[in-house]
Amino acid sequence: MVTGESVWRAIVLYGANSATYKFAFGATLLEIAATGRNHVTLEELAPRYAELLCQALQRQPRQGTAGRSKFLDACRAFNAGELDVDALGRRTVQLGFNNVIDAFPQLSGGQAPVRYYEDQRKNSVAPGLTLRDELLELAESVHAQDLGAETVARWRLVETAWATGISDAVLAPPLVYDPDTQHLVLQTKQRRKSVTGVVAALSGYQDGRCAYCNQVMARDTRTGPIVEHVLPWKLLTRPWNGPDVDAIWNLVLSCKPCNDAKRDRAPHEPWMPWLEQRNNDLIESRHPLREVLMAQIGETAAVRHATLKLAYQRATELLPAVWAPPTSQGNGVEL
Numbered sequence: 542m543v544t545g546e547s548v549w550r551a552i553v554l555y556g557a558n559s560a561t562y563k564f565a566f567g568a569t570l571l572e573i574a575a576t577g578r579n580h581v582t583l584e585e586l587a588p589r590y591a592e593l594l595c596q597a598l599q600r601q602p603r604q605g606t607a608g609r610s611k612f613l614d615a616c617r618a619f620n621a622g623e624l625d626v627d628a629l630g631r632r633t634v635q636l637g638f639n640n641v642i643d644a645f646p647q648l649s650g651g652q653a654p655v656r657y658y659e660d661q662r663k664n665s666v667a668p669g670l671t672l673r674d675e676l677l678e679l680a681e682s683v684h685a686q687d688l689g690a691e692t693v694a695r696w697r698l699v700e701t702a703w704a705t706g707i708s709d710a711v712l713a714p715p716l717v718y719d720p721d722t723q724h725l726v727l728q729t730k731q732r733r734k735s736v737t738g739v740v741a742a743l744s745g746y747q748d749g750r751c752a753y754c755n756q757v758m759a760r761d762t763r764t765g766p767i768v769e770h771v772l773p774w775k776l777l778t779r780p781w782n783g784p785d786v787d788a789i790w791n792l793v794l795s796c797k798p799c800n801d802a803k804r805d806r807a808p809h810e811p812w813m814p815w816l817e818q819r820n821n822d823l824i825e826s827r828h829p830l831r832e833v834l835m836a837q838i839g840e841t842a843a844v845r846h847a848t849l850k851l852a853y854q855r856a857t858e859l860l861p862a863v864w865a866p867p868t869s870q871g872n873g874v875e876l
C-alpha cells in the first residue's frame with residue numbers, strides 16, 4: 542500500500558545518499574508543513590535548513606561524498622564565526638537548494654509515487670514551493686514525530702559511515718521497508734550475501750531466535766526478524782546525551798510480536814545483561830564488529846558495563862515506561 546508516509550520513509554531511508562542535504566530538507570519541510578502552510582519561499586526555508594546542516598557539520602565534518610560544496614563551505618564559515626546569519630541565509634538561498642528540490646522526490650532513479658510539493662521556483666508571482674496536501678497530512682499525522690526521529694537516525698548513520706569508512710550496511714543492517722506493516726524488515730536473501738553485515742552477525746549470534754522471547758523467528762519478509770532498538774529510537778527526539786542509540790551496540794533482532802509489544806519502550810532492567818553479554822561476546826570472539834562496538838561503548842568490559850548502565854538510567858528517565866519481555870522462554874544469557 543503506497544501511502545504518503547511509506548513513500549516518505551522510502552525517500553529518507555533508501556534514497557541515494559551523496560550528501561545529507563535531503564535529511565535537513567525533509568526535516569525542514571515537515572516542520573514548516575506542521576504549521577499548516579501550503580506555500581513557502583526559499584528565504585523562509587533557508588534558516589532552519591542551514592541551521593540543521595551547521596549543527597551536523599559540528600557533529601561530523603563530512604556531510605557529503607563530493608569533494609567540495611560551496612554551500613557547506615558557507616555553513617562552515619558560519620560555524621567559524623566568519624559569516625553572519627543573514628549572509629548565511631543569502632548563501633543558502635543561492636546555493637543550498639540547487640539539487641535537493643529536484644533530487645528529493647527521486648526513488649531508485651524514478652519519481653516517487655507521491656509528490657509532497659510542487660516546484661514553483663520559476664513562478665514570478667509566488668516563487669517557492671507549493672506544499673501539497675500529502676505533505677500537510679503527513680506533518681499532522683500521529684507519526685510525524687517518528688518520522689523526525691527516523692530522519693535524525695538515518696542522518697547519523699550515513700555520516701558515521703562516511704566518517705569511519707565502514708559501509709552503512711555494516712553499521713546498520715540492510716533493511717527493507719515493508720509498506721504494509723510499516724516496519725523495517727530484513728530480507729533473507731540479502732542477509733545471506735551480507736556476511737560481514739550486522740544482520741548476519743546478529744542472526745548468527747542469536748541463532749535465528751528472538752532476543753526477547755527466545756522463540757525461533759519467522760523467516761518470511763513480512764513477519765520475519767525485525768531490527769530492534771533496545772533503548773528506543775524515540776530517544777533521538779529527546780534531549781538525549783547518551784551514546785547513539787541507532788548503532789549496533791543497541792540493535793538486536795526481534796520477532797514481530799515482541800517488536801509490536803515493545804513499541805517505544807526500553808526493556809525492563811533484568812533483561813539488559815543479555816545485551817551487555819552479547820556485546821562482550823562479539824568483542825571477545827574477534828568478530829568484525831569488534832572495533833565498531835568498542836568505539837561505540839568502550840574498550841573494556843568495565844567501561845562498557847558503566848556505559849550501558851548509565852545509558853539505561855538516562856533512557857528510562859526520559860522515557861520511563863519499560864516493557865517486560867515474555868519470561869517463559871527465558872530471557873537470561875544462554876550462550
Ligand SMILES: [Zn+2]
Pocket residue numbers: 751752753754755756795796797798799800
Ligand atoms: Zn520475541
